[in-house]
Amino acid sequence: MQNNKEWQAAYSVIEQLENVGFEAVVVGGAVRDAILGRPAHDVDVATIAMPEEVKSVFNNTVDVGIQHGTVLVIVPAGPVEVTTYRTDGEYTDHRRPEEVQFVRSLKEDLKRRDFTMNAIAMRRDGSFVDFYGGCQDIEAGLIRAVGDAQKRFSEDALRMLRAVRFSAQLGFVIESETLKAMKDKADTISWIAKERIKAELDKLWIGKDVFNGIQKLEESGLGAHLNGNFQANHWSEFNAQDKLLGWAYFALLQGEHWREVLGSYRLSNKEMAFVKAVLAALEALKNGWTNMDYFSHTQQELEAACYFAELRQLNVQMPQQSIEEIQTKLPIKHKQELIVNGSDLLKWSGKKGGPWVKEALQAMLEAVVNDELENGRQEIKDWIEHDYFTKE
Numbered sequence: 205m206q207n208n209k210e211w212q213a214a215y216s217v218i219e220q221l222e223n224v225g226f227e228a229v230v231v232g233g234a235v236r237d238a239i240l241g242r243p244a245h246d247v248d249v250a251t252i253a254m255p256e257e258v259k260s261v262f263n264n265t266v267d268v269g270i271q272h273g274t275v276l277v278i279v280p281a282g283p284v285e286v287t288t289y290r291t292d293g294e295y296t297d298h299r300r301p302e303e304v305q306f307v308r309s310l311k312e313d314l315k316r317r318d319f320t321m322n323a324i325a326m327r328r329d330g331s332f333v334d335f336y337g338g339c340q341d342i343e344a345g346l347i348r349a350v351g352d353a354q355k356r357f358s359e360d361a362l363r364m365l366r367a368v369r370f371s372a373q374l375g376f377v378i379e380s381e382t383l384k385a386m387k388d389k390a391d392t393i394s395w396i397a398k399e400r401i402k403a404e405l406d407k408l409w410i411g412k413d414v415f416n417g418i419q420k421l422e423e424s425g426l427g428a429h430l431n432g433n434f435q436a437n438h439w440s441e442f443n444a445q446d447k448l449l450g451w452a453y454f455a456l457l458q459g460e461h462w463r464e465v466l467g468s469y470r471l472s473n474k475e476m477a478f479v480k481a482v483l484a485a486l487e488a489l490k491n492g493w494t495n496m497d498y499f500s501h502t503q504q505e506l507e508a509a510c511y512f513a514e515l516r517q518l519n520v521q522m523p524q525q526s527i528e529e530i531q532t533k534l535p536i537k538h539k540q541e542l543i544v545n546g547s548d549l550l551k552w553s554g555k556k557g558g559p560w561v562k563e564a565l566q567a568m569l570e571a572v573v574n575d576e577l578e579n580g581r582q583e584i585k586d587w588i589e590h591d592y593f594t595k596e
């Protein structure tokens with residue numbers, strides 16, 4: 205696990221800092237995930253060196269968050285975020301601290317971290333620095349706040365949602381004092397920016413135990429203070445481990461209000477378009493899909509709709525073959541494959557342009573996709589002249 209590029213890069217940074225006398229360690233999620241045998245995405249380094257000192261040791265650095273003490277150091281094995289040991293300054297309105305103070309103590313730095321499992325440091329020799337019992341809690345599968353849970357959640361309400369998301373990601377239990385504090389502070393989640401909430405929900409949906417996470421949302425009362433309906437019983441079978449499928453399934457459970465609810469979490473246009481397409485495909489599935497449904501949706505959208513139909517035990521007409529196979533057999537796969545275009549239509553008809561062109565092209569497309577019309581110039585010309593125009 206620690207042989208991958210991210211770890212190599214982090215170790216190389218630590219070695220170079222140590223060579224000039226600065227203590228440096230790996231911290232946070234990467235240490236937790238290494239103990240759990242999970243692959244880490246970002247391996248973060250914490251150091252006693254001040255940001256300017258870090259910058260003086262390496263040739264290639266980028267100031268990514270210098271006011272919080274973070275410098276991105278680029279070494280041959282890759283980029284590494286290096287953050288000076290710090291404590292958080294005064295917290296106002298349950299959000300991020302106003303300012304941070306750099307400190308010379310690793311113990312202090314670890315103390316500001318949210319959960320014991322995220323407050324373990326690892327030295328280059330593989331030994332752990334674990335002041336808050338993180339290793340033991342990981343062993344027991346427990347999410348426990350560092351220090352007084354009430355106080356920690358008062359400082360930053362997002363931590364409560366992080367606890368929920370970790371419970372989904374890791375299948376861990378939330379320790380009782382920590383859970384109690386969440387119940388007490390649940391309403392303060394409304395102080396947190398929607399973008400930060402979305403980022404946690406994105407990670408929740410990817411979790412291997414989303415049901416556990418939603419149960420914790422319900423149990424803590426946090427769910428009641430978030431936009432939308434989070435009812436655990438609908439999630440017991442959900443296991444997509446996919447962000448978009450999570451949002452789409454969540455949308456399905458919101459009924460007609462889904463757009464407002466998802467909009468409030470600031471989903472991107474692309475994410476909203478995916479959700480909309482899946483819900484439309486699911487609706488169409490009630491009568492069975494036509495060629496046009498296979499044509500106008502991606503395989504992923506159609507598979508999502510089938511998955512949801514199963515989860516919700518809907519009475520629908522499931523495809524009899526694999527979606528991929530059906531899509532491969534369609535007469536055409538893209539609009540652009542239509543052999544005839546708007547200017548052909550204008551030329552043949554001698555009519556002036558107008559909305560009718562688009563309508564005719566659409567009718568033509570549907571006829572071709574549904575195998576009622578061959579995609580050939582003469583065939584389409586005949587069809588337009590004898591079938592389409594005469595219908596009007």
Ligand code: ATP
Binds near residue numbers: 232233317362
């Ligand atoms: P992931 O695997 O999702 O990246 P992570 O634990 O690494 O999980 P990050 O958001 O990358 O989470 O944060 C890195 C570390 O910073 C955490 O492990 C934790 O020690 C600390 N941290 C992050 N957010 C907070 C917070 N809101 N309050 C206190 N400490 C935090």
Ligand code: MG
Binds near residue numbers: 232234246
């Ligand atoms: Mg991380």
